[in-house]
Amino acid sequence: MSLQIRFTLNDGLYLKDPQDSKLGKNIIQHSIILIDECGFESFTFKKLAERIGSTEASIYRYFENKHLLLIFLVNWYLEWVSYLIQINTLNLSDARLKLKVIIHSFVFASKDNPGVDYVNESKLHNIVISEGVKAYHTKEVDAENSKGFFTSYKNLATSVSNVISEINPKFEYPYALATNLFEMSNNHIYFAKHLPRLTDISVNENNVDEVEIMLNYFAEKLLS
Amino acid sequence: MSLQIRFTLNDGLYLKDPQDSKLGKNIIQHSIILIDECGFESFTFKKLAERIGSTEASIYRYFENKHLLLIFLVNWYLEWVSYLIQINTLNLSDARLKLKVIIHSFVFASKDNPGVDYVNESKLHNIVISEGVKAYHTKEVDAENSKGFFTSYKNLATSVSNVISEINPKFEYPYALATNLFEMSNNHIYFAKHLPRLTDISVNENNVDEVEIMLNYFAEKLLS
DNA sequence: CTGAAATGATAGTAATACTATCACAAAAAA
């Protein structure tokens, strides 16, 4: 027997909760692997169906389209990061230490943790880095936002901004700093791997220490 | 007669230079309008052809596909911003003032300038804000990067990072700060418009003053 | 054991992302 983590995600994202069935979990597990392999644009439900020995029609019973699946995965990741932050800051009283844990979670979300058996957190993090921004850069943002599809991100931003305000109550941009640390983390890992001239840091064999050091430096300096 | 600005963009981006012909300029002009209207995913060459009274086949003679057209447009924008920065910092000696001009250009690129008659810089800026990240978030980044498709961004990052190093030669992350100011500018304008809970600033009727103030604050604090 | 729910199998449609061919007009070269 195993204690399974289960996140409550906005139920408008799916037609049937994939966390409830074998097929659903298969969809999550292998969509992560497949998107990581081929990239989001050339990922299709047909390919996914072949991969898991199912059919397109069956997958469409869970997700209306691949875009909603992407939002689902990104939200899953954000819930996972929020969860990590929560358990690792529980017994910390120093807000500066909490922010260090937060930054560590942004950068390392994949490593050092047990996780959920059907989710490869490391590959999911790669997807968030490479494809995450596509989740909310569409013509339908406003409609999707009003359905609550981005509350996971907002909640994370809020909890991080609370820590920031705890460190420096006079800092005027706690939300902007919170989201910027997250976006910057993903961006610069991506830059280091693919467009190194756009950053100063380097990531060798998935060693993202330099990113963490940079984010800590930015945060400290801004909040001093 | 008019003095037309003309940017030299990587010639691998197009099959035939659209800046050379009436149809080419029409493609640029109306693709900007159309992508701004429908968003990149539902923008198609067929719709564009109908809009300008031409045919799909004719457009394919200029661009291999809509993805390369997007990279072309983003590069055009970056060249335009670089050009603005160059002419507006020419007679400045104070590096801090230069950085202010840079930030102003990131945020306001559209307004207060004459421009090129077939390019609506304001709409182009909107496209960069909403769709820009898709230009380099694909499985083909590495291949496209090696063809030099992203040199406009790299050049901009380099020139901004030079100003940053001029302000504070000991600052360890001049490139990261340069790209972050650019990305942050676009991100937070987008957040303010569509996901306001992810930022602290607001943008009313395209008044982006608050974004500019925030970026200046971040830059000053980090470089102090 | 029975019935409902989940899945598989198959088929079909509209739109997308192209490629190919031919005809025509205008501009450039001879």
Place this chain on the structure above:
DNA sequence: TTTTTTGTGATAGTATTACTATCATTTCAG
């Protein structure tokens, strides 16, 4: 001027994508 080249339009066609619909079968809960 004539001839070529070049650019554009018109039309057609193909493979793939993004779905939707229907019916049969399996699975599992009561």
